[in-house]
Amino acid sequence: MWFRHNRVLLGKILLLLVILLMVGLTSLGCVEGLQPIGWSGGAVSDGTLFVGSKEGRLVAVNIADDSRQWSEPLRAKPTGGLGCAAPMAGGGCAAVPAGVAIYGTPAVSGDLVYIGGYNGKIYAFNSSSLATRWVYPREDYLQPIVGGLVVAQGKVYFGCSDGRVYALDAATGDRQWESFKTGDKIWSTPVIDGDTLFIGSFDKKLYALNAADGSKKWEFETEGAIVSTPLVYDNTVYIGSLDRYLYAVDTTDGSLRWKFMAENWFWAKPVAYNNTVYAGSLDGKVYALDVRNRDKVAEFSLESPISSAPVVVNSSIIFASRTGVIYTIDTGSNKLKRLADIEEEVYGPLCVSNGVVYIHTQDLMLHRVNANTGAILTSISLKSKE
Amino acid sequence: MDLNYWELIIQQPVINILIVLSHYLASSFGLAIIALTLVVNVLIYPLTMKQINAMKGMQTLQPKLAELQKKYAKDRQKLAQEQMRLYKESGMNPAGCLVPMLIQMPIWIALFQSIMLALAVAPEGLLNLSGYLYPWPVVYSILPLGKDFLWLNLAMPDMLLAILVGGTMWLQQKMSMPATADPKQQAQSRMMLWMMPLMFGFLCLSFPSGLALFWVTSSVIRIGLQYVASGWGGLVPSTDGKQVIRDRRYKRRIALQEVPLREADIGADIVEPTSTEEEELGYEKVGDEGQDRGGGYPARPGAFGRLPRRDRGHHRKRR
Numbered sequence: 087m088w089f090r091h092n093r094v095l096l097g098k099i100l101l102l103l104v105i106l107l108m109v110g111l112t113s114l115g116c117v118e119g120l121q122p123i124g125w126s127g128g129a130v131s132d133g134t135l136f137v138g139s140k141e142g143r144l145v146a147v148n149i150a151d152d153s154r155q156w157s158e159p160l161r162a163k164p165t166g167g168l169g170c171a172a173p174m175a176g177g178g179c180a181a182v183p184a185g186v187a188i189y190g191t192p193a194v195s196g197d198l199v200y201i202g203g204y205n206g207k208i209y210a211f212n213s214s215s216l217a218t219r220w221v222y223p224r225e226d227y228l229q230p231i232v233g234g235l236v237v238a239q240g241k242v243y244f245g246c247s248d249g250r251v252y253a254l255d256a257a258t259g260d261r262q263w264e265s266f267k268t269g270d271k272i273w274s275t276p277v278i279d280g281d282t283l284f285i286g287s288f289d290k291k292l293y294a295l296n297a298a299d300g301s302k303k304w305e306f307e308t309e310g311a312i313v314s315t316p317l318v319y320d321n322t323v324y325i326g327s328l329d330r331y332l333y334a335v336d337t338t339d340g341s342l343r344w345k346f347m348a349e350n351w352f353w354a355k356p357v358a359y360n361n362t363v364y365a366g367s368l369d370g371k372v373y374a375l376d377v378r379n380r381d382k383v384a385e386f387s388l389e390s391p392i393s394s395a396p397v398v399v400n401s402s403i404i405f406a407s408r409t410g411v412i413y414t415i416d417t418g419s420n421k422l423k424r425l426a427d428i429e430e431e432v433y434g435p436l437c438v439s440n441g442v443v444y445i446h447t448q449d450l451m452l453h454r455v456n457a458n459t460g461a462i463l464t465s466i467s468l469k470s471k472e
Numbered sequence: 473m474d475l476n477y478w479e480l481i482i483q484q485p486v487i488n489i490l491i492v493l494s495h496y497l498a499s500s501f502g503l504a505i506i507a508l509t510l511v512v513n514v515l516i517y518p519l520t521m522k523q524i525n526a527m528k529g530m531q532t533l534q535p536k537l538a539e540l541q542k543k544y545a546k547d548r549q550k551l552a553q554e555q556m557r558l559y560k561e562s563g564m565n566p567a568g569c570l571v572p573m574l575i576q577m578p579i580w581i582a583l584f585q586s587i588m589l590a591l592a593v594a595p596e597g598l599l600n601l602s603g604y605l606y607p608w609p610v611v612y613s614i615l616p617l618g619k620d621f622l623w624l625n626l627a628m629p630d631m632l633l634a635i636l637v638g639g640t641m642w643l644q645q646k647m648s649m650p651a652t653a654d655p656k657q658q659a660q661s662r663m664m665l666w667m668m669p670l671m672f673g674f675l676c677l678s679f680p681s682g683l684a685l686f687w688v689t690s691s692v693i694r695i696g697l698q699y700v701a702s703g704w705g706g707l708v709p710s711t712d713g714k715q716v717i718r719d720r721r722y723k724r725r726i727a728l729q730e731v732p733l734r735e736a737d738i739g740a741d742i743v744e745p746t747s748t749e750e751e752e753l754g755y756e757k758v759g760d761e762g763q764d765r766g767g768g769y770p771a772r773p774g775a776f777g778r779l780p781r782r783d784r785g786h787h788r789k790r791r
Binding site for chain 2: 391
């Protein structure tokens with residue numbers, strides 16, 4: 087009898103274990119970062135700030151009166167995935183907004199605002215009404231688009247997870263060209279300098295393409311995947327790699343000028359000011375390097391990873407740490423000053439307008455900090471009213 | 473990035489081991505998962521063998537357990553004590569089979585998390601992965617890992633692999649299932665035999681196939697170990713099992729002879745069959761020569777209901 091009862095008990099314990107495993111996998115297993123949520127930055131044009139929300143909408147914020155306008159939500163790519171493994175929007179284990187993730191910062195040109203979605207589509211909206219002007223591709227979907235867009239010479243340029251760079255007609259959305267396929271996906275945002283487009287790929291290479299037709303000018307290979315956006319400054323392109331190096335590469339022929347190693351990845355786009363490049367690393371430090379010889383001018387500890395691209399305000403560089411602390415670096419004295427703490431995680435790039443820093447956080451809010459005084463202004467909700 | 477204890481002790485080592493293994497195994501994340509499974513199974517090898525031997529030992533204890541049940545049928549407390557003593561004397565632990573599974577559970581969960589992070593399924597995952605990496609150059613040069621292995625996308629569920637997981641688990645359970653004559657125990661065994669494979673097969677339809685690859689490799693290893701320890705076990709008909717069943721029937725019949733039939737023992741809805749009915753149903757008198765064949769029939773209809781269904785059919789055939 088004892089054994090019989092224990093058999094029953096063992097069966098129950100086993101069942102409990104399986105249930106525990108299921109709960110463990112779906113709750114404990116669903117660690118932060120398994121679902122695409124998005125971290126779009128803001129772009130200001132004519133008194134309006136445009137940002138991609140975590141609901142999968144383009145939001146226009148009138149920065150004079152805080153009024154907001156929302157676009158129609160981006161349509162999710164149909165997927166057959168289940169549970170946590172579904173990488174597309176919606177479903178899954180995390181309590182995330184059921185919208186298409188938007189990572190890239192909107193680009194504004196003329197009366198159109200452009201945005202790319204994780205659903206693999208590029209959208210052009212009317213900047214005043216937020217009505218959709220065109221969508222590319224019209225019917226099908228590309229692979230997820232993580233990087234931002236750049237508009238130049240009447241074209242919209244972007245990189246895609248299918249490993250190609252695309253150029254579309256900015257007015258109609260017609261494809262002008264698509265590049266050769268790089269060795270892996272592209273999450274980097276392209277940068278245009280003159281007639282050259284610079285972009286990094288997961289295949290560990292930095293590419294220089296002819297902006298007119300997408301042909302390759304040169305490539306430079308690093309030892310790690312490239313996710314960050316390049317910075318072009320004084321005939322040099324600066325790019326961070328997952329091998330923990332920041333590379334300075336000649337824009338004309340792709341030759342290495344110097345490289346600098348941190349303790350973790352350079353994820354965010356650096357900024358340059360007065361012959362010094364300021365690069366934030368995921369090791370929680372900002373490195374100020376002389377652009378001519380990579381000499382370390384200064385090193386600042388922000389105490390948590392830096393994945394958010396900084397902004398320049400007057401002669402100061404504003405950085406945000408992952409934990410939501412905003413710092414300012416005075417480029418004259420190279421002193422770090424804690425400006426404010428918004429107490430929310432910051433992943434996306436910062437945006438500045440009229441001395442106010444705008445920070446889009448994971449809680450569907452747009453936080454505002456006065457860049458000079460550090461005063462935290464009233465934050466704006468990006469949650470739609472529908 | 474501050475890591476909690478779970479991340480520091482379990483998740484971080486698993487992620488880094490997987491990345492390093494990938495580096496040395498032709499940058500194949502699938503091979504790294506298989507290699508990790510081997511490592512885990514080597515580490516828990518003593519426990520696994522202990523469990524297999526425990527299951528094997530349980531089979532040998534069956535006759536003694538049956539005797540105890542008969543002897544202390546009316547004193548459950550005493551029966552429990554005697555069974556405990558028997559387990560202790562023979563070095564068996566009925567809960568021992570759960571220990572390897574308990575130990576592997578954190579690894580399963582960590583593996584699931586690692587797969588999702590290391591494959592950079594979502595940009596947030598890749599960004600967070602940076603916080604888990606050891607400062608080894610090899611770790612940084614290989615990321616993010618490739619998600620293709622054979623026909624699998626290791627980040628997505630796969631139906632064929634789910635079937636393989638269920639199938640190999642069923643085989644392994646079947647091999648380790650002890651032969652028993654007790655219908656309740658048989659029901660329990662049947663439940664265990666089907667429940668685990670079905671549950672894990674279902675889980676595989678919802679989670680990355682990288683995790684299923686771990687499970688199927690683990691099951692194949694355990695099938696091998698089980699075969700080495702006790703052969704095909706429950707997969708082939710066991711003569712010992714039949715003997716146990718015969719012993720059981722014999723003892724039941726003897727017990728029925730010893731205990732006089734009382735009116736109170738027979739439910740109101742039980743009707744004594746007539747001699748004709750007995751003939752048709754195949755009841756035989758206690759003490760018939762049939763007992764030597766080892767497949768005797770209960771002396772009363774009420775007792776017939778206590779036999780497992782398959783035994784009833786068996787009786788009819790033999791008759």
